[in-house]
Amino acid sequence: MGFNFLPIFTFISLTLVAGHAAVSPEAYWNMVLQNTPMPRTVKNLLPSEGIVVPGRGLEPCNLGGPRDHDYPWDLYYYISYTGNVYEQPVDYGSTFFLEEDIKQGTKMKLNVSVITQTNGVTFLPRQVAQMIPFSSNKFLEILNRCLIKPNSVEAEIIKEAIKCCERSSFQGEQKCCATSLESMIDFCTSMFGKNIQAFSTELEKLQEYRISGFKKIGRGGRDDPVVCHKLNYPYAVFYCHIIRSTETYMLSLEGADGTKAKGAVVCHKNTSAWNPKHLAFQILKVKPGTVPICHALRQDNIVWLPN
Ligand SMILES: *[C@@H]1O[C@H](CO)[C@@H](O)[C@H](O)[C@H]1NC(C)=O
Ligand SMILES: *[C@@H]1O[C@H](CO)[C@@H](O)[C@H](O)[C@H]1NC(C)=O
Secondary structure (H helix, E strand, C coil), rough: CCHHHHHHHHHHHHHHHHHHHHHHHHHHHHHCCCCCCCCHHHHHHCCCCCCCCCCCCCCCCCCEEEEECCHHHHHHHHHHHHCCCEEEEEECCCEEEEECCCCCCCCECCCCCCCCCCCEEECCCHHHHCCCCCCCCHHHHHHHHHHCCCCHHHHHHHHHHHHHHHHCCCCCCEEEEECCCHHHHHHHHHHCCCCEEEEEEEECCCCEEEEEEEECCCCCHCCCCCCEEEECCCCCCEEEECCCCCEEEEEEEECCCCCCEEEEEECCCCCCCCCCHHHHHHHHHHCHHHHEEEECCCCCCEEEEEE
């Protein structure tokens, strides 16, 4: 138990000794990204302001979210790049659509997982995150710190997340697993500089929405986004990568009951290397490499683009 808290307590003593030298994730955002509004997805994952609450998000090791459908990120997406045998997900609603569908009045039944609760999972301040190993070589040490039994479901989840981060890049992919908000910010500013925007899908409930407005993001749609996918992990860890030949849209959505929502959508312009059995091709009845294929991002994804 004491072992588990060690890094947190060390952080607190460092904070006390160093005064204000240790900056909270939120303060780091405000310092580096002065002109970038923080998306709700990030806000929901901030630790309480000030000193880190001992154990929050770490003890009991918090694995948040339902187990099923909790792939590191959207299954179909992963499959398309690895060329694995395709497995049809149960029901993704109108997950895939064509770019021409992005217009006022289009109705879409968005079924991106509604993840508004984070189950106590938060970002750790970078100083703390850096003291906790994140590598398959240190697997047993990680389990120890999180008080997780080897061979448990939780251990398997941790193993999967780390494996996903250690897997080699797709051709042309630039990626980073950010174990803190500060490293996510650093990765994205290293790509785009500090004049940058961050977005997420924001829905209150699953229902049919109508597009009431849309906007192409990223200097007129010329820029490829960095998309960060939250991994299932005891604290907030994101898999971030830049996705080439991709256009990004923000949709303003209106539910049948008047509820407003925001949809972050990416359109992949070059699908010629995708697995021909990809669900998107079956749903849209198009062939690889012919037309851009669009899909909404899950609520726990963050998309970054230059202004
Ligand atoms: C959304 O998708 C999940 C799993 O893919 C499914 O179980 C659920 O019924 C879907 N919900 C709606 C409203 O389509
Ligand atoms: C599309 O992707 C394929 C395979 O990755 C590549 O060979 C081709 O040059 C790309 N096309 C364009 C227009 O970028």
